[in-house]
Amino acid sequence: MIGSPDLVAFTKEDDYGETSPDPWALPEEFSVPLHPLADSNPWAKTSYAKFTKDFILISEFSEQVGPQPLLTIPDDPKICGTFDLNYFSLRIMSVDYQASFVGHPPGTGYPRLSFVEDSRVVLGDSKEGAFAYVHHLTLYDLEARGFVRPFCMAYVSADERKIMLQFQELSLRFSQASECLKAGNRRAFAKELQRKLRDLEYTHSVLQREEGLQREAGPQCMYSAHAVEKANELANVEKSIYEHRDLLRQISSYHHRPRRDPHAVTCQKCITECLSECEVLLDKYAKLANPFSYCDKGKKEDEGQSQINEEGGEDEVNEEEDEGVKRRPSYTPQLIKAKSAKCFDKRLKTLRELCDNTFYEATVELLKDTEKSFRGDLCYLYTRRLDRTLRRKQRVTNFLFEEDLGDEDEDERGTLRPFCAVNHAVDNYTLLNPPPIVLGPEPLELDALEPPHPLDPSSEISRPQELCELGLVGSHLESSPSDQTLETQESSEETKGSFSSDKSGTGQADRQQNLASITSEGPDSDLTPDPDHNTDLERESSSEEMETTAGEDDGDNGGDQTPVSLLEVMSELEASREDECEGATDGACEIQSDLLVPIDTACCMAQEGFLYEASAPETVPHHEQSSYLQPCQTLVVNQEPQAQLPLQDDYTVGSPSSESPAAGLELPVGLLGDAVSRTSAEDGSDCTMSASTGSDRAASPLGYGGVLTLRQRKKHGQGALKFVRQYPFAMQALWCLLSGRTLVVLGADEGRVRRLVAALALFVPAPGKCGERVQAWLSCPFTLTDLQRWKLIGLQRVASPVGSSMLYSLSRYSRYISILDADQKTLRCPPYRGQLLANIADHRTYIRRGSTYFLHLQSMLCRLAAKAFLYTFTHHLHLPVSSTEGSEVVEGRRRCFLQEQLGLGEEDSLILLYLSQLITQQYLQPATGSSAAATCFSFNYTTSVFYKI
């Protein structure tokens, strides 16, 4: 193995969930570490790292070339600099603690898909100066070794503390991305399986035809070496059909598993969609339980021709094409060749292919977003979080001056919103597939059974067998969640065992001889039923079969830890068949076949086995393996308390034997809800960032453009500062905006007016989420409705007749507006002599930077909002204290409060009254609710004066 990475234990200052209840201590989210990097210069740390800023790295452990980096986010070579991505990929891939080996568990008939939870690790490389949050995940690939492809996503930073302290959020975001990838991968895998099944089915039909021909040729031929070989081939194809069907079943049962990962929340709609897709496929291939019905027809049709096909050559493809076209015009089945090309020649699927393009793109977007939201140093992130937490507590006044926090409050309430690639929440995605079909109960499958083929003489016999097969299918389907979670999660040694047992079936192939060393331990008894199943039962009556089933004991399943009740039927069936085939076809199942499925997989397994032969985990016995893995698991940073539940709990949680599918789906949700609420309570911070902060989007035009980003607002702060320094009457203009009097910025130059409006928009109280109360550029006369809607208007000055009507509207509505002439630098508005705004509109201010001014402004406006809040919600300022008090007393108190306690003059009071009015309206809004009512527009009758520079 590669040198052990310096794993970093995830530690927080306080205990997990058990904070000492000190009533006087500030809540954790409020305490800013004054010196987050007290030990050294905060900027020094990054200096010796070979990359300039944090990035996200996605790597793969390729079965062909080993660990390799796939992509970085942001996708900019400059960011990584001289940092060796290859080396780092090696490092991060070598700490994969997922149990990701697959195969046949002893006692079960088919290869198992490993259902692995993601693992999360913090890893440091002191030499490189890089620290990483590493998130491992496993994707399915039919062609891959053990059907799995290990991947990992890493957030690489030079600051160890940043990763440590942001672990929760990182984990959350990467879990979302991982879930998204996996969701897409499951779909793609199901599709791939479908293709494969078609191929197999076709191959099977071809082989069967050949066998039929041989049988006709004469009884002596039946036992020729060639015939035996053919029979074996056929048996192997059948086996692999069953295996693949089982894989399909497994993938569709994926969602029934209780997830132990509290961060793994998937979009329910995606799940149902995927499930229904799988169901459809399952339905389709359940019909082919007896492949004979499929090929009988072909046998009759071209008996003569199939002689040529004995080689299993490419002729078949052409010959069968027309039939294939008739049946499924979309896809032509391929004849599966027994011997595939060399493993290393085969091209592995890219991540994009593995995950369905939509999901891949969505994930990359999500990761880009993640990268953005974690930009900046720890102090910055802390301050921002603090700011948001505080703001979230001030919902009543936030709308006045603060940027919109977006719909993150939903995320806050404990239910983690799953990230959905196809955006189901919005529901604007047109489904490519038919609407979801309800998970079919067994009767439905019975109904869907293929009607007895009129030409098929064996249909009567095979039908009951199918029934019984379906029963098996059903129970198996239900049982799979429990045993899979069991195997893959806790007892990895079992999966090892099953891996080797899988090979036992294929192990005698010429090219796979090297596997033999491993295979010896695996009981291969469970491989036999499938081929026999078809051949034998054709001759057997089903009633006999059932009888034997009932009578048998499942001795072979002793090693299988699946609940006996669930797998009873299956195992009994297997056992019985085993008995039957013991004598007659014993040889047949041992004889190697050319048609092994999954061929590629098998081939790769061989290679893998070869590769791993030397490595310790492969060869150590079960107990040693578990003890070997155990310490590793403790090293894995385990965020989920559920992950450490004892085995019994898994049974109670996951055993779906008595549950409906719906209950199986609900149960994990409940668990998740718990865990999530707990983590979020501990966390006290959000994990997703609104698009409005720190995003790099192109500057959107003000007004109906969209949400203003913080950066844009800061830029506009520069404009506001310029305005304040340049215009001596800036204070009056700001007073107009703050007291709710519409300000019209008149000018001939659009750019200039727009800039001015953008700067002044910072002062508009309650500008709306997308600045609805601001109109940056208007070139037609405005009406009263516009005045009611907009509080800041940029108006084009034109000299045409339109201009005169515009001037008319200006003079007509002059009592409602203030006019700032950007060209002549004049302002017409009511006189303002207050002192409240002197602080923010001081044209001799020492503030030089726009962002500084913006922050200053924010704090001043925040103070104003606080005062307005106080005024609005102070009971005795609005209501009489005693019944004897008249309204004059209350009025007097109100005035006294404004003038003496807050020290506001007449005009300054107007600001507060306006803000208070907005708060009141906002507070009452949900109650009155009805959008039918127009908004009010208040004004007062005062004369205006004319200000010049």
Place this chain on the structure above:
Amino acid sequence: MSLVKLLTGTSPVLCIGEEQPKNWFTELQVLKGHFDIVRFLVQIDDFRCASAGDDGLVLVWNVETGERLQELRGHSQQITAITTFTCNNGLTSHTSLLTASSDRSLSLWDPDTGNRVQTISDLQSSVKCLLVLERLCVWVSGGEELCVWNKDFQLQCHKQNHSDTGITALIELPKNCIAAAMDKQIVIYRLTFSTDSSLSMAEIRCLSDHQDQIRALINVNDGFFASGSHAGELILWDAIDWNILAYEHILWEESQACTQAEIRLAAPKPSEMSIQHLTTNGKHILAAVGSGLYVYSIQTKSVVAYRKVAHDSNILHTMLLSDSELMSCSEDGSVRMWEIQDLPLPAEPASAGFFGMWTFGRTNKQSGPPSKKVMEVPNIRMLELTGDLIGHSGAVQMFVSFRENGLVTCSADHLLILWKDGERQSHLRSLALFQKLEENGGL
């Protein structure tokens, strides 16, 4: 007209400026919903009103919140008349809306549900005015013919009309009589119930004392009714025996007094002296004459206060809010509030300005004689502009006052505006806030 507009636009008197301490309408709400000129407003109850106009729509509004409560659709053409129809059956009274439209149909609506309760279509002519006689439980429609209907929309009797213009106004008079204004005449009809409770109508008098078309006909009180003509004649009638009690030719006196001033300016155009609208509070009659306002005292049978040019163009609707306050709206798009004030004894600048405007192009020397003339009249008072409401961009057709709850104006710009007392509203909102706070149990 444009000249007048120009004059008044520059008149210092009528531009009261932005300082309006007596104007308490400091909050407005724009109510949208109509697609054409809104001509009628009817108050349904304390908090609801209905608006109707050329788009054939009738909208019911909540005046307190500004919500649109109902949308009464059914008329295909413009509404020509609308009135409320209150059914008083013992304990409960229910108010319905009665509408007439140019599509020659009449409809009865329930403003609570928005249902059309009754409808009559295919009338011979469109109805121009409606009168509900609640005492008799019938209602009368006037147009080219005069029809009497019962509350179930059954025609009781009708009278064909001989005049071309048809009936333009209807009022109820004592003793089961109704007066209908037709062109230059007022015709008195009497309704009689026969023994089999069928209703008959007979024309009993025709009053043809007006020189020109009658524009307005109102009930003053139990004893009098008044009519105004296009030529500016205001006649006060006895409601019982239909004799003329007073005849005032509004502009006649004025033009006599101003003969010297009118060397250049010809006699006032008919539109300028046409009585557009009459309102009364029982003691005074407020006549809108052209763009001027005249307050006529019934007691003294004389004009007690007037403003020859109160608006920039024709006044369309007026209202006497109290003995001293009145309100008017005009084609110029504004609503103005006036106060009847005692004239300060020395020659005040206001009246000089007023007449100065009248004599445009001349110097102040012409303003002397008329103001003297005003001074000569012993008990004349003046109309002082106390505030104006500017918001509509088209002619303000009508307004309805809900007292302290506000004022609703409707206009040719398809909008309604709800004017409110900002202070009161803010207080009400504050109360609502604390109520909600209590319900929510804190923030």
